[in-house]
Amino acid sequence: MKIVIIGQGAIGLLWYRYLSLSNNNNVQLICSKNITRPPKRFTFTSLDNKSEQIDLVTASQESIKSADLILLCVKAFQVVDAIDSVKCTINQSAVIALCHNGMGVAEKLPQRIIKKHNILSMLITHGAKANASFNITHTGNGKTDIGSVYGKLNNHTKERILKTLNNALPNVYWQHSVKQQQWEKLAINCVINPITAINNIKNGQVNNIEYKQEISETIAELVTIAQMEGVNLTSESLITTVKKVASLTAENTSSMLSDILAARKTEIDNINGYIHQLGIHHKIATPQNTFFWQQVNSLEKRK
């Protein structure tokens, strides 16, 4: 399969490494404009702490034209620009997969993309960390849920993509209602990310009693908004899921806290900000999510 990965961050290089292991795949990378001379190799450290050098091939605009799968591994707020930076005409049959946290992105893609291509959402729970530029570590084993958000994929293409991804980095599951999964992942990020970023704590500390009220209010608001969007969730099971993820990733620094500490833009607009915006749209107050959104925004601006 001809695969173009967009984004030289932790997740982009994680997929690059595993997908390029198979001779059946031709994998190429598009880096951000900040990378003027991409290296010929990058360093990859596996879960069992073995480091290796992986050959890296960067994609020309020409090769994008013939890609079967374009995998966008950029932050939520970078997706639209990343697609816009592809100036050539993408092959009509190319499938575009969006691998990011947060929501409200696919609907902002240009119409020329939405109308022509099958768009997939890819929700990944693997952990990957960039130690330096083009040097990443696979830090946590996880899974990937994938499903259609625009277009109707034929079964052959769906099976081909699923098999290719599963052979590379299992376990990958096709989700017929990926929207449900997106909301569940959103709930996890709406709680763990702002609480860790605002309080400068590790994920595990989110389960401390002092955050109990904030967690239940965040989730209750999210469940109400999800319902307005046609997604049925229950607060109790979401709170259980959030607590489980916080325990399983107890020693992790969340991506939002890492971004704040490194003075980078966070994905807050696509996480609690997404709930806040939908609250305005549906005329429903979302005070806890709005508060988190504002707090993290002001932390970003302080840097």
Ligand SMILES: NC(=O)C1=CN([C@@H]2O[C@H](COP(=O)(O)OP(=O)(O)OC[C@H]3O[C@@H](n4cnc5c(N)ncnc54)[C@H](OP(=O)(O)O)[C@@H]3O)[C@@H](O)[C@H]2O)C=CC1
């Ligand atoms: N890392 C993890 O463990 C997990 C991450 N995720 C999610 O996956 C997504 C990607 O995460 P991650 O890889 O960690 O993020 P990073 O910020 O490490 O990587 C994003 C990369 O994309 C590059 N980029 C930005 N714009 C473009 C563009 N127009 N063309 C090409 N490349 C571009 C960035 O370059 P530059 O820095 O120069 O802008 C950066 O190298 C995020 O939404 C994250 O929340 C989800 C689960 C786990």
Ligand SMILES: CC(C)(CO)C(=O)C(=O)O
């Ligand atoms: C699940 C969690 C909270 C793990 O750290 C995450 O997705 C993030 O940090 O963005």
